[in-house]
Amino acid sequence: MQILINVCTHGDEQIGLQVVERLKQLDVLTSSTTVLVANEAALKADVRFIETDLNRSFPGDPGGSLEEQLAHSLRPTISAADVVLDIHSTKSDLKDAIIVTKLTPKTLEYIQVIGPRNLIFMNIGTGTALISQAKIGIAFEYGQDTEESAIAATTEGIERLVRHLEQPQSTPTQNDTRMMNIFEVYSDAKRPEGYTILPSVHNYMRIEKGEPYATNDTDYIFAEEAFYPILFGEKTYKTYFGFKAHKLSLEEVNKILQPDAEKFDR
Numbered sequence: 517m518q519i520l521i522n523v524c525t526h527g528d529e530q531i532g533l534q535v536v537e538r539l540k541q542l543d544v545l546t547s548s549t550t551v552l553v554a555n556e557a558a559l560k561a562d563v564r565f566i567e568t569d570l571n572r573s574f575p576g577d578p579g580g581s582l583e584e585q586l587a588h589s590l591r592p593t594i595s596a597a598d599v600v601l602d603i604h605s606t607k608s609d610l611k612d613a614i615i616v617t618k619l620t621p622k623t624l625e626y627i628q629v630i631g632p633r634n635l636i637f638m639n640i641g642t643g644t645a646l647i648s649q650a651k652i653g654i655a656f657e658y659g660q661d662t663e664e665s666a667i668a669a670t671t672e673g674i675e676r677l678v679r680h681l682e683q684p685q686s687t688p689t690q691n692d693t694r695m696m697n698i699f700e701v702y703s704d705a706k707r708p709e710g711y712t713i714l715p716s717v718h719n720y721m722r723i724e725k726g727e728p729y730a731t732n733d734t735d736y737i738f739a740e741e742a743f744y745p746i747l748f749g750e751k752t753y754k755t756y757f758g759f760k761a762h763k764l765s766l767e768e769v770n771k772i773l774q775p776d777a778e779k780f781d782r
């Protein structure tokens with residue numbers, strides 16, 4: 517079982533470095549775990565990316581942008597690991613969220629061990645994100661770099677999962693104490709120039725059909741259908757507000773489960 521702990525996919529999200537420090541202190545990093553700093557150049561420059569967003573640059577291109585070349589060279593490492601844990605931070609008010617691009621039985625089992633309040637299934641643009649190249653890819657978005665609660669919860673979730681993977685009997689696979697909300701992202705929400713999100717809008721809080729959710733102070737944008745805003749924020753993306761999602765029941769999740777990767781060694 518090889519577990520890849522990936523940090524700094526976005527160079528200005530440095531929470532992963534602190535999490536890795538804590539995992540070291542807790543003796544969680546063993547021979548079955550590898551730590552990868554994905555975008556060293558962006559980390560040094562303290563920017564999200566140098567030329568193109570690495571998390572939109574997969575599968576990569578040896579003749580492409582700096583990040584497309586990087587994606588191309590990282591890809592074998594990412595697809596060789598049994599599990600890839602990709603640690604991000606977020607400036608949106610999204611808290612305690614796990615993001616996946618594939619929903620498989622093993623992925624769900626591992627997420628239940630981690631025990632987040634919210635699971636986001638990104639069912640758009642799959643194939644360009646780092647975790648999409650993994651057999652099982654799980655991204656953490658628990659809060660801001662400087663938030664102690666985000667650092668602690670990310671560390672705790674990874675610790676639980678690593679211990680579970682090394683010794684499956686040691687931790688319960690089901691976290692009964694917390695109900696997990698599962699959201700399926702089906703679209704981005706385009707941001708026309710000059711528009712900002714209304715203060716009434718909060719991540720994970722349903723927006724009804726016909727409800728306004730953004731304004732340029734003269735006009736409003738109304739929801740064409742009811743949706744859940746995900747990763748909505750003023751500091752996150754320039755050309756879109758965030759993403760639109762449906763909330764899924766466990767039954768619906770079971771219906772859309774994809775098979776686990778073949779040759780999975782457990």
Ligand SMILES: [Zn+2]
Pocket residue numbers: 525526529604605
């Ligand atoms: Zn990120």
